[in-house]
Amino acid sequence: MSFPAYRRIFIARGLSSAGGFMQIVAATWFAYTLSDSAAAVGILAVLALGPSIFGGPVGGRLLERFDARRLAIVLSLLTAIPPGLMAAMDFTGDLTLGWLYALVFVGAIPGSLNQPVISLIGPATVPVECRRSAVALMSMSYNVTRLLGATLGGFVVHWTGVGVAFAINAASFVIVGAAVAGTQLQSDAIRATGVRHRVATGGVQEIRTMQRVKVAGIAVAAFFLLVAPVEQLMPVVAKEHGLTAKSVGLLLGAIGVGAMLANPIIGRVRAHITPHRLMQMALLFAASGSVAMALTPNHGIAVDLFAAVLIGFGWEIVYVGGEFTVAVEVPSELRGRTMGLFFLLVSGSTAVGAVGLGLLHDWLGMKWTLLGTATATLLFAGYLGKMLDASRMRETVPTG
Helix, strand or coil, rough: CCCHHHHHHHHHHHHHHHHHHHHHHHHHHHHHHCCCHHHHHHHHHHHHHHHHHHHHHHHHHHHHHHHHHHHHHHHHHHHHHHHHHHHHHHHHHCCCCHHHHHHHHHHHCCCCHHHHHHHCHHHHHHCCCHHHHEEEEEEHHHHHHHHHHHHHHHHHHHHHHHHHHHHHHHHHHHHHHHHCCCCCCCCCCCCCCHHHCCCCCCCHHHHCCCCCHHHHHHHHHHHHHCCCHHCCCCCHHHHHHCCCCHHHHHHHHHHHHHHHHHHHHHHHHHCCCCCCHHHHHHHHHHHHHHHHHHHHCCHHHHHHHHHHHHHHHHHHHHHHHHHHHHHHHHCCCHHHHHHHHHHHHHHHHHHHHHHHHHHHHHHHCCCHHHHHHHHHHHHHHHHHHHHHHHHHHHHHHHCC
């Protein structure tokens, strides 16, 4: 933080992340208010997350062809246009569910392309010996801005409407572009334009034979398919419990609180509990949160907040455990492809889960949908336990 260039990028990205969570509150609340359908909110999640499935790899290819700094500026400004249009259309009364879908999808395209680019910009502002800390600080700020941005977004939507939240998000991307434009990157951090890297296609079968990688992949898929989509469906939870848009922001912020509480615990217990066993326990916490949210009575905001904290706690453990597994268990020559598969698994599972939970809600209601997903999560946790026990037995049985 002693480097002015890094501070500018850190602050700008923090504002952009907060603006993004404000838009999640505004867009999901607007979609559910217009449609009164959880499935409609799930479709919105697919449109927002879908481009990231392909955008990350394509953005990485663009980095090989164009200057990273200029690319980040252009993509940031392009990402600002759709939320700006949504704000203008809301102010004039012309914003419809169809336009919301279209503009959210269009805005997600440059945003997903920019994800690998802007992730490189922050660390590229500091010397090599400081880059690990630079990445860690950026990761920590994500959970803080989830809390602040979502909470503030709920109050903004309640007091002024969704248009102001969209406008703030648009302005935050302009701020990112301006911050990058005024920043000089370290010369060794960005490879020269035009350098190409061959992407190997083998190794997938080798990854599938790694037991710990399989355990982590199942935990990530289970959580982001069954539990994480509740973030996109928070307006449904709020409406069912007689709450308002302010409560949507508070509930999303509570997920961030749970994630922040998990961080120090992950560091303290890592010497006593393996990351994969911790991921199994995280599924149990998340299932407990889903049950509590399902059984909350009307106007039970305190129970909902506690449930969201439990979900956020499990979220951080599963996500960090997945990244840790890729960084440690996978051979270095396969880590790039495996990390790409990890992000694909997170985005794809969340998108599919959001639509699935939305359809189930419209059919069964929120209570039975959440109880059903909690039961499935517990079953996955039990299955992971059996896999871990079997793996430990194979490692301890002498051979020869």
